[in-house]
Amino acid sequence: MPVRTRVTVPLEFADGYQTTAEVITFTGLADGKEHLALALGSCADGDVPLVRMHSECMTGDVFGSQRCDCGPQLREAVERIATTGGYLLYLRQEGRGIGLYAKLDAYALQDLGMDTYEANRALGHGDDERDYTAAAQMLDALGARSIDLLTNNPDKSSQLRDLGVEVRSVRPTGVHASAANVRYLQAKVSHTQHTIDLGVGVGLASAS
Numbered sequence: 001m002p003v004r005t006r007v008t009v010p011l012e013f014a015d016g017y018q019t020t021a022e023v024i025t026f027t028g029l030a031d032g033k034e035h036l037a038l039a040l041g042s043c044a045d046g047d048v049p050l051v052r053m054h055s056e057c058m059t060g061d062v063f064g065s066q067r068c069d070c071g072p073q074l075r076e077a078v079e080r081i082a083t084t085g086g087y088l089l090y091l092r093q094e095g096r097g098i099g100l101y102a103k104l105d106a107y108a109l110q111d112l113g114m115d116t117y118e119a120n121r122a123l124g125h126g127d128d129e130r131d132y133t134a135a136a137q138m139l140d141a142l143g144a145r146s147i148d149l150l151t152n153n154p155d156k157s158s159q160l161r162d163l164g165v166e167v168r169s170v171r172p173t174g175v176h177a178s179a180a181n182v183r184y185l186q187a188k189v190s191h192t193q194h195t196i197d198l199g200v201g202v203g204l205a206s207a208s
């Protein structure tokens, strides 16, 4: 699974944080999507890279939506990986794999009282349609056979291990709770066993 292009991109976030990423593209990924890898920090030969598999969320990543925790998780991941050395895989799996329009349909159903998983099912989708085969191919192309994985989602480490990636450790992300997303985070904890400690959530007090 060859790397197609590597290009250096200087990054500056809204809060002024700056770093440099090597943005990497691939050919022949299993699902034919244009997934990106960002190499951040420095990883010497033999070091185990810190990896985040970030699923695309246009509303959260681009527009700063408060309905989810994607924007702050992305910002956190870039800095942690730049400090440690590793890869951010930006996966084109909008809406947990159901697509942007369907995610917004699901938001409309959540506004009528469904939780995030019930809304997916009401639309005829699975709870989570993401498959990490392409991510495993990207890691293989990068020579990352053993990784430390930044996630609260047990399905990500489980799928990667089944795909032959050695996940040496799983590191939780910070808790980015707010009044607007706490119900969504609670659903992730109760339904898919995410390791999010909502008792210590940043901003949780304002949600109660």
Ligand SMILES: Nc1nc2c(ncn2[C@@H]2O[C@H](COP(=O)(O)OP(=O)(O)OP(=O)(O)O)[C@@H](O)[C@H]2O)c(=O)[nH]1
Binding pocket: 053, 054, 055, 056, 057, 058, 068, 070, 073, 093, 094, 095, 096, 097, 098, 102, 103, 106, 107, 116, 120, 150, 151, 152, 153, 156, 173, 184, 188, 194
């Ligand atoms: N269908 C649907 N997708 C959502 C909703 N809220 C967020 N998403 C999508 O969920 C994905 C976010 O996934 P991740 O940031 O990987 O979060 P996660 O699976 O909880 O795992 P970690 O953050 O690694 O713990 C993005 O693709 C979002 O677009 C929702 O209410 N419905």
Ligand SMILES: [Zn+2]
Binding pocket: 057, 059, 060, 061, 068, 069, 070, 071
């Ligand atoms: Zn989001």
